[in-house]
Amino acid sequence: MQEIDVVRQTKIFLQRHGLLGKQITDLYTDAHPSLLIDAKLEPFQRFTLQFDSFAIHPDLVGRLDDGGTTFAVEAKGADDWLKGIAQADTYRQGFHASLIAVAGTPSGDMMSFARQRGIGIIAVGSQGAEVLERPPVHLPQLYLAESVRRQFSASNTLLRQFYYNFPTHYLGCAACLRIWEQRLGTSIALIQELEPFVQILYPAIPRDFRPALRGAEKLGLVHVRGNAVELTHLGRTCVELLPPPQELDALHTQAMKQPLAEISPQTGAVLRILLDREPIAKFIIEMLARVGRHQPIPMPALVEHASRIDKTLTPVVFFFPKAIDGLTNDQGFIVWRNVQAHHYRTTIYMQYKRILTHAGLIKDHGLAGTSSKHYNPEKDMWELIV
Numbered sequence: 362m363q364e365i366d367v368v369r370q371t372k373i374f375l376q377r378h379g380l381l382g383k384q385i386t387d388l389y390t391d392a393h394p395s396l397l398i399d400a401k402l403e404p405f406q407r408f409t410l411q412f413d414s415f416a417i418h419p420d421l422v423g424r425l426d427d428g429g430t431t432f433a434v435e436a437k438g439a440d441d442w443l444k445g446i447a448q449a450d451t452y453r454q455g456f457h458a459s460l461i462a463v464a465g466t467p468s469g470d471m472m473s474f475a476r477q478r479g480i481g482i483i484a485v486g487s488q489g490a491e492v493l494e495r496p497p498v499h500l501p502q503l504y505l506a507e508s509v510r511r512q513f514s515a516s517n518t519l520l521r522q523f524y525y526n527f528p529t530h531y532l533g534c535a536a537c538l539r540i541w542e543q544r545l546g547t548s549i550a551l552i553q554e555l556e557p558f559v560q561i562l563y564p565a566i567p568r569d570f571r572p573a574l575r576g577a578e579k580l581g582l583v584h585v586r587g588n589a590v591e592l593t594h595l596g597r598t599c600v601e602l603l604p605p606p607q608e609l610d611a612l613h614t615q616a617m618k619q620p621l622a623e624i625s626p627q628t629g630a631v632l633r634i635l636l637d638r639e640p641i642a643k644f645i646i647e648m649l650a651r652v653g654r655h656q657p658i659p660m661p662a663l664v665e666h667a668s669r670i671d672k673t674l675t676p677v678v679f680f681f682p683k684a685i686d687g688l689t690n691d692q693g694f695i696v697w698r699n700v701q702a703h704h705y706r707t708t709i710y711m712q713y714k715r716i717l718t719h720a721g722l723i724k725d726h727g728l729a730g731t732s733s734k735h736y737n738p739e740k741d742m743w744e745l746i747v
Contacts, residue, residue, distance in 0.1 A: 362464035365396055367436040367485045368420050371462040372402060374483070374490035375423065380432060381458065381495060387513060388423040392682040396420070406516045407685040408433075409673040409693060410455045410505055416673075416693035419452050420462075424513055430498060431509055432458040434483070439464050442471060449480045455505030458496040467493070508673050514640045515677045521579050523712035524572035528621065528632055528719050529613040531576035532603055533563035535583060538592055539600040549591045562606035565613040580635040595635075602631050622721025632720040633747070641713060644671075644678055646722060649745035657726065660710060660741040661700070668695050680704050703733035710741050722747055 372388065379385050390396055392405040408422045419433035433452035437445040445461045452459040460481035467475070467482060472494060475482050481496025500506075525531075537559040541550050550558075556570045566573060574590060577583045582596035592600070604612065604625065615624045622629025636642040648667040652658050658666070660679075668675040672693045676685045684704040690696055711731065717723045724744040730736030 362438055362485065362487075364420075364436050364438045365399060365402075367438060367462050367464050368396060369399065369402060370485045370490045371434060371436060371483055372421060374485075375421070380423070380425065380492075381430070381498065383425040383427055383430070385423045386426045387517060388421065389516060391418050391420050391422075393418070393420075393686055397683055404516075404520060405682045406512075407676065407682060407689075408509065408512050408516075409676075410452065411508065411673045411693050412454075415691055416689070417448065417451055419448075419456075422456070422509075422513075430458065431456045431506070431513070432460065432496065434460045434462050436462045437464070442467060443474075446471075446475050446478060446480055449475075450478045453479060453499065453501060455501050455509045457498050457501060457506075460496050462490070508671075511640075511671075511674050512677055515644070515674060518579075518640045519677075519706070519708070521575060522708045523576050523579060523716060524569075525567060525576060526712055526715035527613060527616060528576075528580075528716050529609050529616060530566060530573040531580055531582065532628065532632070533566060533606055533609045533613075534559060534573050534577040535592060535596050535600050536603050536606045536609060537562045538583060538590065539597070540606065542592070549589050552585075552588050552590055555590065559606075563610050565610045579639070580632075581638055582635070595638075599631050599635065603628060616719060620721060620725050621719035626721070629719070629721040632716070633722060636717070636720055636722070641678055641709075642717060642722075644674065645709075645713065645717065645743075646745065649723065649743060652745070654745050654747070655724075657724070657742045657744040660705065660729070660738040660743065661697070663743050665695070665697070679706060679709055681706055702730075702736045702738055705733070705736065705738060707733055707736070710736060710738075714741075714743070 375385055389404055389406040390402040392407045396402055407418055410417050420436040421434035424431050433456040435445045435449040442463055449459045449461045460483055462483040462485055464485050466484050476494055479497050482494040483490050484493050541558055542548055559566050574585055578585050581593055583590050584593050612625055664679045680688060688695055688699050718725050724746050726742040729741035
């Protein structure tokens, strides 16, 4: 049994049975080339524990449904078990629980050694996997645990991407839902019933309606539960400050030529408040603030600047997960000679950039390409203006 088989069976087991008596809400596979060949292991992400002179990456990382407990798994095939225990031991520095998953059944001495190090054991065989030793939960080092938390937050946020460049679609959904509440006297709407209602009040809504709803949810305006949607407390507050849907429809047409914040300063201000809660937007703005207001900077320089401040989070935000292994070295530094235009996340230099521009946070320098094939990072200028 190969290491990838151990990872595969372990992930299936954790998804079905959870860990430590709890369900798992987030579970990522390391974006290592040897694992990327199996699409069933998605989602992929490179989680990093960064030390002074080296960086390490667990094969699996997850978070329990208690909202805070994190765990890491090192997978091994039929050998290298002692090395795996040593690696899992290191993961304890940043995760609340650490395990080793192995092909076969370890000896009593091996189990005793792992137990002494506070390492849980998952045995993987042809019939599946089972936990032989539960990992004890402990308090990891604060700065490493906080880094892991930020990586989870960014990774989860990027799984739910902004699909449209125009924030008016997301704001329009919330504004229409508020009118739905007022007219029908119910806070919950079925999506298939809300869609034609929105099309009447906000004609600019795209034909594909659900991505607009997901964008509204990403901003914290609505909460989608299956086929139903309702305003959040934040959304119900913000819609009182937004123009009515018909006015948002007109603003959408004007926003094709100039930023929304210039046309409707109050709407831009609402959008800035919402983006301040969005981890990716907040990180980008924090990095631009360190560069300085009214200081235009191209994308590669922005990424390099960000990596000096947060070496672990920067690749997660700016690069596709499947590219990160080839773009960073054993110390966690970006190897710039390996970085190509197609490695940058399109959602950052397209959707996020346009939404930040419409919010009045960055200057409208335009896009430096609308696809990985045509993107020119050196011409992609970012400039904080607030």
